[in-house]
Amino acid sequence: MITKERWAELYRLEFPRVYRALLAVLRDPDRALDALQDAFVAGLRKPPAADDALGGWLFVVAVRSARRGLGRQLLRLDHARSRVSKDEIEASLDRMEVGRLLAGLTERQRAMVVAQFYLGLDHREIARHFGVKSGTVSATLAQAKARMRAEVRNAS
Amino acid sequence: MLPELSIERIFRRELDSLPLPPEGSWTPNRTSTRRSIPLAVLVVAAMVVLVVGAAITIREAGDAAATGRRGPSTAPLLNVPHPTCLRGGCNVYRSDAFGYGIVLPENWRVAPPVPGATAPTGRLDRVEFTRQTPDEWTRAFGVGLVVPWDVVVEVRERRGALARDVAQADGCGASPCVAGETTLSQSPAYIASWPISPLLRMNAYYIERGDRMLVLRYVTEVGRDGPHGVTERTLQQIVDSISLD
Incomplete structure (x- = not known):
């Protein structure tokens, strides 16, 4: 049985990678942190059945939480939790090659691209975590890559 | 075609440079919760939940007593499995x-x-x-x-x-x-x-x-x-x- 301490330990190990992946998708440090904290709490209540690609599990639970949480941001009172503002993160991403490539994608495409290229998940793992068919992942990633290629062509 | 290995390297190099929040904020802090819904709202919501829950419980208890069966338990699992069993077998x-x-x-x-x-x-x-x-x-x-x-x-x-x-x-x-x-x-x-x-x-x-x-x-x-x-x-x-x- 996993203890709360062990879960917290696993979470802390994965935090940097998953948080940065969420920043790339959501482009908002507060949303990213909220979503990842939600995933932490979800894992305390019902941990994943497998710890392979635990980062992938945290990432997808957080992405879903971020989507659900869009409306409730209005209820938040402490906007200044992160030392870095949303504008600063967006500016950082815009300066990055990766940030510019991702900017032209939908949030779902960004999530799958980041899952593949940053978190290192393969199509099968992405499909399992997102609860979709492998073919859907392939199609989404193909569309995303086509857009990124176009972005590269436009820039050069 | 995009060179995928290079893309992975670029993703890691660039995204790894993004700043992290202070470590103290990585896990939820219940005393300074981010969703600071006003206390009055929470109290009212809790009362509504209690009243509705009590009504449902009374009704289900009556039904269960009448039919001689137990209703489903929705209590959270206390003994959660460790997250290390994977790929079909726990081994x-x-x-x-x-x-x-x-x-x-x-x-x-x-x-x-x-x-x-x-x-x-x-x-x-x-x-x-x-x-x-x-x-x-x-x-x-x-x-x-x-x-x-x-x-x-x-x-x-x-x-x-x-x-x-x-x-x-x-x-x-x-x-x-x-x-x-x-x-x-x-x-x-x-x-x-x-x-x-x-x-x-x-x-x-x-x-x-x-x-x-x-x-x-x-x-x-x-x-x-x-x-x-x-x-x-x-x-x-x-x-x-x-x-x-």
Whole structure:
């Protein structure tokens, strides 16, 4: 049985990678942190059945939480939790090659691209975590890559 | 076509430079929760939930009494499974954080953390696998923090040390030690075995992995097998099963 301490330990190990992946998708440090904290709490209540690609599990639970949480941001009172503002993160991403490539994608495409290229998940793992068919992942990633290629062509 | 390997490298290089929030904010802080819904709203919502819940409970209790059946329980699970059983069977442990996987025989499990134990300097991770029941494990605990017939996998900071040096620091050298070279998951490993008491023997494998050292250890009892049919061959098979990313 996993203890709360062990879960917290696993979470802390994965935090940097998953948080940065969420920043790339959501482009908002507060949303990213909220979503990842939600995933932490979800894992305390019902941990994943497998710890392979635990980062992938945290990432997808957080992405879903971020989507659900869009409306409730209005209820938040402490906007200044992160030392870095949303504008600063967006500016950082815009300066990055990766940030510019991702900017032209939908949030779902960004999530799958980041899952593949940053978190290192393969199509099968992405499909399992997102609860979709492998073919859907392939199609989404193909569309995303086509857009990124176009972005590269436009820039050069 | 986009060169995918290069893209992965670019993603890692660029995204790894994004700043992290202060470590204290990584887990939710209930005293300064981010969703600071006004207290009055929460109180009203709680009262509504209680009233509706009570009404439903009374109705279900009446129904259950009338039909002689119990309603479903929605209580949260207290005994949650550890997150290490994967790929169809509960016999593979994988550490994505430290890049290894290991196959465990049926009925093996991850031992609980040692209460009150503090990690020595330079130790990044420690996982102990055991075949013993929780009661047996608690009674057997001791002997330099390795329970006989368990397998321990540790990840340590290497700090430039060679496997041989680390083995000597662990005890190979002070005691009559049998040492040699072997291969685990196609990586060279330093293997050492030395007595830690008249009845117990330490067996250890050291794998240098960049700035880290992966150490696999188990303790056997001289002249006897372990509990539940565990033999040295069982432990050897577990060690041999390790796969490294």
